[in-house]
Amino acid sequence: MPDRSLPTHFPSGPPGRPTPHWRRSPGRSGTRPSSRSPGRSLARTASHPAASAAARLPWSSPPPSRTDLVPRYRPAVNRGFTRAGPAAPEPGDPRCCSRQRLAPRLDPALNPNAWHLSSTRCPARTLSSGSRPPVPGHNRRGLSVVRAEDSVMNVHYLARKARRFMAGVVQLSEHRDRPEGEPPVLAGRLPLVGHLPKLLKNPLAFLASLPKEDEVTTVFIGGQPIYFLTSHRLVRSLLTGKSGAFTRGLVFEKAAKVFGQGIIVSDGEQHHRNRRLIQPAFHQSKIEHYVEIMRSVVEKRTGAWEAGQPFTLNAETYETAVEVLTRTLFRSDLADRAAGNVKRAFPGIVAGISAQALYPFPWMEKLPLPVNRRYERSAALFHDVVKAVIAEQRKNPAQDDSLLGTLISARDEDNAFSEEQLRDETVTMLIAGAETVSTTLAWFFHELARHPEVEQRLVDELQTRLGDRPISFQDFRQLPYTAAAINEAVRLHHPNWFLSRRAVSSVTLGGHRIPAGGEVAFSPSTMNRDPEVFDDPLRFDPDRWLDGRTDDLPRSAYMPFGVGRHKCVGDTYALAELTVSIACIARRWKLTHQPGKRVREVPWTTVQPADLVMVAQPRRNA
Template structure:
């Protein structure tokens, strides 16, 4: 079968607005060439899948025949065999061991941590104060994930180190992932900061693991769940290294997604008065001035739709898979080792799946309209067996944080200070100043 071939130029690097437009235009334009398109990563061919139907096959129905692709190989030196990168039987074992940490009853307990952290965030705000919202969102995400993982006094030391180092690891790690191999060996400041940050985080996380081993007490946190987990077949638990890999995976994946989404939520609320009005009406009706609880979530319908629309509007640019055995997609034979690329960004802005995709419209997530979205068209957390294990945790945290802030404050954009997007694989806002205005003076 003849496969359409895209232009050879693949715009991986560059963060200027014009370069970002070229990235998005390139990946979005591929849908006009067909559902599966050959592209070149330098001299190496790969296949770009553009339709929700084939994306669902790659991620779900044929997911067992793929592993994480080339983009993720460069994360292995510091994420090891954590759930994000492991494969095959080992990945299935680790997911079985970790999954209980994200059951509904555990999420309900974490919700208390989420609400308390959000209340602490807004408590010192003052009327008319300009908040740098992206920094506030990062701080909250670190606090929530850190406290969920480490509930002991020693855990506070880990949280402070995570606050200091995790975004260096995330950002510089993505630069490495999208750069030629030689870049990570250059004696440049970014590489030094990355190496120092990973070394500090490794030392403090292994220290708290050793402390837990010595005490052996279940503190009800994620770390206890990881260290107490035992394989049903062998009775074996995780080694210190395996636990470390999973902890670092949960820290990096759990913090980045939530921090970015939360910042963009308040950006979009500030730009859309009607969205803000409906949000405030809902939190006033549901909460009545009291703190949000896990039991309130089913009634925070509009808040959840706003969160979903932000997850659609600000997804990662691409993700990759590598075939582990021959797979045939619509007559195209993919040999073992073939790289397959999916663009959540292109999928989320495909007008065939979403009416007027450039418009911020939380109502597209009403039950009637959401039911028309094809499988594979909305993948903010991936899909299938490789779907992010913490997706419900993240969505719960976002709804609780948004409701907590919106119940007490409006965040108003600062005039003449436009927010720009800085993109590696995920959409980072440039500095996002917003003025805190009390809703109930």
């Protein structure tokens, strides 16, 4: 192996001649000696602590004559020489940059090149400008020369610089000059993505952690500012405020690809007209008829359950809710075909709405991503199914007491729903009605299994008031504890975790200015768990609705179906379906959690229970 222990500079060489790059120490930048007298430079260098330590190292022996070095410059003579520099040192060589040899190389007392690995400026920088010592790893001015390929320590050096740069950018973004009165920006905003990583990591915990002092906090999803309301008083003001001040927001805009101009998405005069035409379909006389259909569907599906067989409860409640909706919405001969297609298309629609609402950049909706393409296919399938069913149902409108038949015959000053409007309203009821009711029902039985004392009181009430007869609409008022348990389940597990509105013009909320076009959002799920409103808010306690603790609550504290112009038009339908389902299931089956499963909240279009696997056992007196 050739001897590579050569000096790193040549004081006996001609003045101004640079150090050949093939003789530089491995992992170091070469230097050019001073153009002044070499003797004076070496005299000054002798006092350098690194230079005095270098005299003890093997490659700091007296330099050979230039004629002795010539063969070493030739690749034909010295295989260790290349134009790119000397060959890499082998393990065991004192110049090796392995982990075992790295620590001594960082000590300036042992290695004069250690200044290159440190962020500290070399002491040679303090010498007079007349002469600079040719310290290895520095330029003529004594500054450290750093290149990516020079040292293994450069990875850490660049990482430190990147962290400092990003911290500076974040600090500037958080303390930027805001227009007077604009809500404060939540700390921790990142460039490009804003607060989106924290929101996606744990959405409910993130929204619950928003500061309540200012009542309005700016959260960035990508570059889009979202003004979050943390006061239930401001939320009610937002929902019941002056007509035309706010329109439907970001979430509803993304859902319009499926819902069209249905009642859940439309606004203004269009929404008012749609609501006026739809309301007769949810009259009390209609609900009484729907209750009979609901009971027959639930009894049929739960009658097929196998004792002791585990099953995913939220999947079962969703299929039951879809079947209930299709049988009340369509004629019985068309319901089965529609139900199958709805179940196939629904997952793609839910995933598409959720993903596009949280995209940090709007142009991502147009990318050929799997979720986007599935969303488009599912929406097209949904629309085709609904249009086909409407066309079939129009052929025989006589004696049609279904919900869709009511919509077809609805008139407003001799004007009826168009084909497109009928499709949009039908799609809205199928998606919104099935998702919210099924989710609430799954959470209800989850809490019932966790609280046996609540379950026993509920079953006792059902058996005392109903006996063995089937439930009817007239029985609802005789079940106060059941109604309180439903209210508590909706409070603790509200299906909607993110809703928004868009300001038409500049407005003021809570003393903060919201610019025109600003997205104003709120979270019903976190508002219903506010400890300032509800005592012990995370506890499932139906008695809070019976013992007077909630009598003095402000009207804005609990809004299960919304308020104002956009209050849910099918709230009585949803409560009827929940009551019928609970009465049919709880009197016949006792549901318990499968051991080893941990139920988690997963915010999607609604807050879904993950891993809710339960086991059904028949009740002894059923």
